[in-house]
Each structure stands twice: as C-alpha cells, then as structure tokens.
Amino acid sequence: MIRRPPRSTLFPYTTLFRSPTYKMLAKVRDSLDQETVNQVGSFVWTHLNNHQQSLQPYEHSILKILSSKKLQKKFSTDVRKFSRYYEESLYVDALRTGIHLDGTVIFSPKSYLPRSSSLGLTLELFGETVDLFEVGGRVEGFEFLVESFFGPRGYFPEIGRAHV
Numbered sequence: 001m002i003r004r005p006p007r008s009t010l011f012p013y014t015t016l017f018r019s020p021t022y023k024m025l026a027k028v029r030d031s032l033d034q035e036t037v038n039q040v041g042s043f044v045w046t047h048l049n050n051h052q053q054s055l056q057p058y059e060h061s062i063l064k065i066l067s068s069k070k071l072q073k074k075f076s077t078d079v080r081k082f083s084r085y086y087e088e089s090l091y092v093d094a095l096r097t098g099i100h101l102d103g104t105v106i107f108s109p110k111s112y113l114p115r116s117s118s119l120g121l122t123l124e125l126f127g128e129t130v131d132l133f134e135v136g137g138r139v140e141g142f143e144f145l146v147e148s149f150f151g152p153r154g155y156f157p158e159i160g161r162a163h164v
Contacts, residue, residue, distance in 0.1 A: 010043055010083070010106060017047070029065045032074075039107050041075035043083035050087035050102075083107050091124070098124040104136075113142055 016024060028044065035041040048062050077084065083106045091098030100122040108115045118136030122129060149155050 010040060010104075013044065014047070014085075014104070017051075025062065025065065029068075032065070035075075037109060038075055039083045039109055042077045043085055043104070043106065045075045046077055046083075047085035050085055079105075081107065081112065096124070096127045100124070111143060113139075113146065115140060 013028075028048075032041060032044060035044075048065055051062055075082075084104070086103045086105075087101070089098060089100045101120070102122075103119040104117060105114050106116045107113075116136065116138035118134065120134035121132045123132055124130070147154060151157065
C-alpha cells in the first residue's frame with residue numbers, strides 16, 4: 001500500500017469540510033476507524049473537536065463521531081509530536097459581528113519538526129464575512145540544523161536533554 005504524506009491527505013479533507021454533508025461525515029467516521037497514520041488521525045480528530053461547538057446543521061453528526069470510545073483512544077494528540085487543527089471564535093449576536101481564527105500544524109511521520117502550518121483570520125461584520133488573511137508555509141530538512149544546536153554534539157546539548 002502506498003501512503004501519501006499527511007499534508008497531501010489533509011489538504012483535500014479541509015477543503016471538502018468547508019461544505020460538509022452527512023454522507024461526507026459518515027465517510028470521515030469510517031476512514032478514521034481505519035486510519036493507521038497518527039498524524040492524519042490526530043489532525044482530523046482535533047479538527048472535529050474544534051467544530052463540535054459550531055451551530056452548523058452537521059454538528060450532530062460530528063458529536064456522534066466524537067462519542068466513539070474506540071476513536072477517542074485511537075489517536076494521540078500530543079501537541080509536540082502530532083498534527084493538529086486549532087480554532088477560536090467569538091461572536092456577538094446583538095452586533096452581528098464576530099471573529100474567527102484557525103490554524104493548522106502538520107507533522108510528517110518521518111520528522112520531529114512540523115512540516116507545514118497555516119493561520120487564517122476571518123471577520124464577520126453585520127452579517128457579511130470578510131477573510132482578512134490566510135498565511136501558511138512548508139519547510140523540510142531543518143532537522144540537521146536543530147541537531148547542530150541541541151543534539152548531543154551541538155552547542156546547547158544540555159538544553160536538548162532537559163526538554164526531551
């Protein structure tokens with residue numbers, strides 16, 4: 001079986017999730033049950049956890065997925081090692097105004113450093129949505145640099161050992 005890198009698996013998922021259907025959520029549930037890459041599973045799991053507070057019609061389906069005891073135990077969501085989705089929102093009904101901040105951190109199973117991340121800020125003013133910005137980046141191959149500073153033979157080996 002050829003496994004795609006977590007980033008190439010997660011990008012289509014986040015794109016499709018902008019307009020989820022009940023059928024899509026059922027496929028997500030089934031895929032999570034069979035997922036073997038913790039980077040992918042932990043990202044999807046944290047993404048669904050952040051969306052469970054939503055007032056969208058698909059909220060009930062998300063809560064059903066999250067209530068699965070089997071899936072709750074399956075994926076580690078340690079922020080230092082595994083891919084995650086973050087979301088914070090604030091909305092004031094009286095003013096029909098709100099702010100939404102979301103971000104992603106995606107690791108590769110082959111590295112202890114994040115491979116890519118993104119951050120987006122959306123503003124809702126008087127019922128109109130305005131995407132203020134979305135920024136993201138991807139890096140690869142910096143492990144040698146980190147090891148040269150904090151590895152056993154690096155400039156600061158005691159810091160590396162103290163924080164492991």
